[in-house]
Amino acid sequence: MGFLKPFLRASFRHGIHPDPHKGDTASRPIQRFPFPDRLVLHLDQNIGKPSLPIVKKGQEVVRGEPVAVADDFVSVPLHSPATGIVRGIELMPTARGPKTRAILIDVYHGSTQEVLYSVKRPLHILPRTDLLRAIQETGMVGLGGAAFPTHVKMTLPPGQEYEIHTLVVNGAECEPFLTTDHRVMLEQTEDLIRGVRYALEATEAKQAIIGIEDNKMDAVHAVAAAIEPDDPITVQAVPAKYPQGAEKMLIRSLLGLEVPPRALPASVGVVVSNVGTLAQLGYLLPRGEGLIERVITVTGAGIKRPGNYRVPIGTPIRFLLEEVGFEGEAAEIILGGPMMGMSASSLDTPVTKGMSGILVLNEKAIEQEAENIYPCIKCARCVQACPMYLNPSEMGQLAAKREYEQMESRFHLTDCFECGCCSYVCPSNIPLVQYFRIAKAMNREKAKA
Amino acid sequence: MPIFKKPQIEVRTSPHIARHQSVADIMLNVVLALLPILAYAVWLFGLSVIALTAVVMATCLGTERLFAYLSGRPNPLGDWSSTITALLLALTLPPGFPLWMAAVAGFVGIAMGKALFGGIGYNVFNPALIGRAFVQAAFPVSITTWAPGLFEGRFTSFIPTTFTPPFLSPPAIADWVKAVSLDGFSGATPLALQKFQHVQAPLNDLLIGSTAGSAGETPALLILVCGLYLAFRHMLDWRIPVAVMGGAVLTDLPFYLLDPVRYPDPLFVLTSGGLMLGAWFMASDMVGSPLTTRGVIIYGALIGFLTVIIRLFGGLTEGVMYAILLGNASTPLIDRYTQPKVFGTVRKKEESQ
Numbered sequence: 054m055g056f057l058k059p060f061l062r063a064s065f066r067h068g069i070h071p072d073p074h075k076g077d078t079a080s081r082p083i084q085r086f087p088f089p090d091r092l093v094l095h096l097d098q099n100i101g102k103p104s105l106p107i108v109k110k111g112q113e114v115v116r117g118e119p120v121a122v123a124d125d126f127v128s129v130p131l132h133s134p135a136t137g138i139v140r141g142i143e144l145m146p147t148a149r150g151p152k153t154r155a156i157l158i159d160v161y162h163g164s165t166q167e168v169l170y171s172v173k174r175p176l177h178i179l180p181r182t183d184l185l186r187a188i189q190e191t192g193m194v195g196l197g198g199a200a201f202p203t204h205v206k207m208t209l210p211p212g213q214e215y216e217i218h219t220l221v222v223n224g225a226e227c228e229p230f231l232t233t234d235h236r237v238m239l240e241q242t243e244d245l246i247r248g249v250r251y252a253l254e255a256t257e258a259k260q261a262i263i264g265i266e267d268n269k270m271d272a273v274h275a276v277a278a279a280i281e282p283d284d285p286i287t288v289q290a291v292p293a294k295y296p297q298g299a300e301k302m303l304i305r306s307l308l309g310l311e312v313p314p315r316a317l318p319a320s321v322g323v324v325v326s327n328v329g330t331l332a333q334l335g336y337l338l339p340r341g342e343g344l345i346e347r348v349i350t351v352t353g354a355g356i357k358r359p360g361n362y363r364v365p366i367g368t369p370i371r372f373l374l375e376e377v378g379f380e381g382e383a384a385e386i387i388l389g390g391p392m393m394g395m396s397a398s399s400l401d402t403p404v405t406k407g408m409s410g411i412l413v414l415n416e417k418a419i420e421q422e423a424e425n426i427y428p429c430i431k432c433a434r435c436v437q438a439c440p441m442y443l444n445p446s447e448m449g450q451l452a453a454k455r456e457y458e459q460m461e462s463r464f465h466l467t468d469c470f471e472c473g474c475c476s477y478v479c480p481s482n483i484p485l486v487q488y489f490r491i492a493k494a495m496n497r498e499k500a501k502a
Numbered sequence: 503m504p505i506f507k508k509p510q511i512e513v514r515t516s517p518h519i520a521r522h523q524s525v526a527d528i529m530l531n532v533v534l535a536l537l538p539i540l541a542y543a544v545w546l547f548g549l550s551v552i553a554l555t556a557v558v559m560a561t562c563l564g565t566e567r568l569f570a571y572l573s574g575r576p577n578p579l580g581d582w583s584s585t586i587t588a589l590l591l592a593l594t595l596p597p598g599f600p601l602w603m604a605a606v607a608g609f610v611g612i613a614m615g616k617a618l619f620g621g622i623g624y625n626v627f628n629p630a631l632i633g634r635a636f637v638q639a640a641f642p643v644s645i646t647t648w649a650p651g652l653f654e655g656r657f658t659s660f661i662p663t664t665f666t667p668p669f670l671s672p673p674a675i676a677d678w679v680k681a682v683s684l685d686g687f688s689g690a691t692p693l694a695l696q697k698f699q700h701v702q703a704p705l706n707d708l709l710i711g712s713t714a715g716s717a718g719e720t721p722a723l724l725i726l727v728c729g730l731y732l733a734f735r736h737m738l739d740w741r742i743p744v745a746v747m748g749g750a751v752l753t754d755l756p757f758y759l760l761d762p763v764r765y766p767d768p769l770f771v772l773t774s775g776g777l778m779l780g781a782w783f784m785a786s787d788m789v790g791s792p793l794t795t796r797g798v799i800i801y802g803a804l805i806g807f808l809t810v811i812i813r814l815f816g817g818l819t820e821g822v823m824y825a826i827l828l829g830n831a832s833t834p835l836i837d838r839y840t841q842p843k844v845f846g847t848v849r850k851k852e853e854s855q
Contacts, residue, residue: 069521071519071521229519301845301846305845311845311846312845312846313846313847314844314845314846314847316846383511384511384512385511385512385513385514385518386511387516387518389516391516391517391518391519392516392517392518392519393516393517394516394518395515395516396511396512396513396514396515396518397511397513398513412518414518414519427524427525427581427622427623428620428621428622428623428624429623430525430528430622430623430788430789431623431788431789431791431793432528432788433739433788433792433793433794433798436793436794436842437795439842440845441844441845442842442843442844442845443842443844444793444794444841444842446793447793447837464841465844468844468845471516473516473517476517476520477517477519477520477521478521479520480523480524480525480527480528481524481525481623482520482524484515486515486516486517487515490515
């Protein structure tokens with residue numbers, strides 16, 4: 054098929070084409086969400102060390118004021134999304150399962166949407182280290198779902214000889230149902246470009262490429278139109294294919310580079326950042342404000358007003374579902390997208406910085422999964438789907454026999470980033486990626502012991 | 503009353519959606535793709551093929567159900583895989599094959615080819631071919647007794663050998679053949695004619711299947727169309743039949759160029775015997791074939807190569823069955839040496855060179 058190459062958009066190999074389901078929300082502009090009565094700010098909503106609270110029970114806080122500070126380099130501060138009073142620091146349910154410590158804030162009725170706290174800096178003369186510190190102080194983490202502190206990502210690992218040449222801006226949004234990045238690219242185009250310029254400065258990359266899936270051509274054109282001629286920024290459409298938005302896949306699609314197993318994108322001279330993250334950074338940095346809200350897609354069966362909402366961090370999903378009008382029987386509530394998101398175990402789980410969507414599935418949508426598991430018929434669909442070129446079929450059979458170490462030693466289990474393509478395509482209904490998660494956890498336990 | 507009430511919301515791990523195509527969907531489509539070939543076989547050979555298919559189907563499904571019952575597994579007939587085995591077995595037997603021998607083939611195929619390994623997904627070999635290989639060894643005369651296609655009275659009477667009583671040898675049918683066939687039917691397949699008399703059957707006859715052979719292996723063109731249907735619906739890896747056919751052509755071509763009288767031309771190789779049916783419907787069986795693209799191509803080419811070698815230099819006229827069984831046997835070995843290379847490792851190698 055080499056002769057077709059000039060006519061095809063470059064992409065990574067393998068992957069799947071799930072039904073995008075984006076029609077319900079893609080054309081709905083971002084709407085601001087009201088404050089709930091109580092906000093729940095988990096201290097551990099970023100990857101790395103949990104934030105260190107600096108407020109006491111009963112203390113009054115204003116919208117935008119820091120309530121917790123970064124406890125380490127790989128940590129970020131938290132800001133109060135509303136004006137109110139600190140109710141306490143208590144254990145609250147998280148999407149992951151265990152309860153962890155969170156700052157509870159009772160919101161004053163009639164609390165203003167105006168941000169009352171900011172620290173302005175002369176950004177244009179800041180040296181790189183101070184710019185990175187300014188980024189850290191916004192409390193910014195990867196909004197695509199990973200919640201990895203943005204300033205850490207833009208800092209090279211110490212002692213490494215890498216040189217960053219390209220900043221890849223991830224506008225793929227390959228998860229079905231989610232449309233937040235799409236709307237942000239359309240509505241916050243200026244913020245996004247500004248954010249990309251800051252990120253170029255912070256990473257010292259020579260160029261930036263914004264990669265957008267070709268089912269969002271309106272975003273491609275909008276972003277391209279906002280780039281100034283002297284910006285070293287380009288926009289590139291990539292084929293709509295899951296998991297196009299995975300770091301390693303997008304780098305391969307845009308630059309043709311493959312990041313070696315277990316290495317960071319920096320090892321091939323690339324830093325990847327999400328469009329939502331950079332748009333938010335471009336909005337917050339010049340104002341000197343902290344991250345207190347994010348855009349979330351709320352959609353699915355029984356949602357009366359599906360759409361994209363700018364929601365204060367810490368809003369319990371119970372309040373969120375009540376506000377958008379929820380009717381009917383929910384069988385499952387998913388935080389994030391349907392391919393990699395987490396099931397909510399409690400409606401008291403709050404919106405966190407890394408949460409990109411809330412999706413309600415009813416009985417019918419998940420019927421298939423409840424069916425029996427058949428033996429593997431070696432149809433090789435998982436092998437043809439795995440974007441990491443692993444062998445889910447053989448690993449699945451080893452997992453069923455609990456040969457977890459062999460999965461690692463012979464089949465590179467740790468290179469699986471749990472995109473779920475294998476489980477999605479399996480005609481025998483084998484919970485492959487679910488097996489792999491268990492296997493990884495078991496191997497980690499064993500390594501510790 | 504169940505102890506647990508239905509949960510209000512369920513908690514699962516991702517992915518929360520799946521493609522709605524199950525094993526049963528795939529298998530059912532293979533069954534559907536085989537039906538036109540069966541219908542054509544009935545048109546060619548009449549009532550005998552209907553009886554043959556019915557008996558093979560009954561024994562295959564019965565054996566599958568019996569072994570599932572004995573080993574306490576749930577009823578496996580819903581996955582349609584034993585129906586495929588039955589259809590393939592019936593189509594690869596001679597149309598007038600004695601019914602009691604067909605029942606033996608069906609039982610052995612499912613019992614020894616599939617149930618003993620643990621049922622669907624665990625069999626090493628294609629069960630239909632296990633059944634056929636068994637009767638090929640057990641009943642060498644019956645398995646090479648051919649009836650002429652389109653013979654007179656095929657919808658009112660049976661081929662005389664069909665109703666051979668159990669454990670008896672079938673009657674000789676040379677006189678019957680002479681009586682019913684219009685154009686001096688020799689009772690030899692195109693492969694035998696080519697091999698021993700160097701007479702090559704016309705390509706047209708091979709394409710439409712009006713030559714001697716097993717019930718459903720002769721209409722090369724129809725088999726190709728049915729196979730393409732499955733390939734387009736992504737229920738068959740098209741690389742396997744293409745590799746089988748490619749391997750066969752490439753193996754045969756040098757011999758044909760050396761001695762076009764003695765050796766068949768590549769088109770004949772493709773359209774004669776069971777190559778089409780074997781390539782599209784038996785070699786492509788997912789369970790017995792390797793996982794990776796590289797593996798599948800090696801596997802297919804190996805089957806094509808072995809088929810031609812057996813046909814040209816073996817004692818038998820036809821080699822597809824043994825070639826596929828040997829291919830199945832080498833699948834674990836092929837799989838072992840064609841593991842996919844993990845993302846990012848290929849690039850590293852290139853750099854270090």
